[in-house]
Amino acid sequence: MANKLYSVEFYPPRSPEGEAKLRTARAQLAQLKPAFFSVTHGAGGSTREKTVELVGRIRQQWNIEVMAHLTCVGATAAELEHVLGRLAAQGVENVLALRGDPPKGQTAFVPTAGGLNYSNELAALVRKDGRFCIGGACYPEGHVECRDLDLGVRHLKLKVDAGARFLITQLFFEPHVYFDFVARARQAGITVPIVPGIMPVTNVEQLERFTSMCGASIPTELKGRLDRVHDDPQVVMNVGIDHATTQCAELLKGGVSGIHFYTLNKSLLARAVFENLRHRKLL
Secondary structure (H helix, E strand, C coil), X not given: CCCCEEEEEECCCCCXXXXXXXXXXXXXXXXXXXXXXXXXXXXXXCCHHHHHHHHHHHHHHHCCCEEEEEXXXXXXXXXXXXXXXXXXXXXXXXXXXXXXXXXXXXXXXXXXXXXXXXXXXXXXXXXXXXCCEEEEEECCCCECCECCHHHHHHHHHHHHHHCCCEEEECCCCCHHHHHHHHHHHHHCCCCCCEECEECCCCCHHHHHHHHHHHCCCCCHHHHHHHHHCCCCHHHHHHHHHHHHHHHHHHHHHCCCXXXXXXXXXXXXXXXXXXXXXXXXXXX
């Protein structure tokens, strides 16, 4: 099980308290030597400037590989090209090309005048720049706007053909969901690495909110375990660590090359899962 890689995802903080929490999480997770740190945009691209600033700071001050999320929301193609120039100037070499979610209060994505409609168009724009390794998102259980799994894979192929060299999945909670999705992708001619994205459960309400937003399902067994300990936050986190550890172990034994952790700017759960996997000699 040697040479398995893992990566962690943060979001730009919006307050001094959030900045302090992120600084602590980043320092603790850096000790585990991840392959890279990934930095998101806020809903509707609302934190684009903070994303650019944060990835540059991590790259220059910490000398850790980073990946900036870039979305089509609220920007023209020319503005996106300008952002790419700023990222390159800071030594950033990796971009996750996303369409992005609609701004808060809007139910549908509306492209900006002079902007882009789809993530494959953004991937093509980044590819044309020529300075970046491009990643893309994928949805093992279907995107909330496209529940047709076969159609979703065809859309994904467009993204790969446009320049995406690797893919990171949306969160999911059962290994077979990932393996079934990869099989469909390979059958469709998608050959790039597909990295499973894992989010250890921190609290039940948050889990239900996230899964309703992204279209992921909560396994009956996990839901039952969480419902029984709903009122005890520490036990909920213990259940989340245990489930994520088992999930990651099955994925790694099944041949995945690595794991991408959605940390929610917290280090405890990702570190605990990592240590469990390392103890089992899986990472």
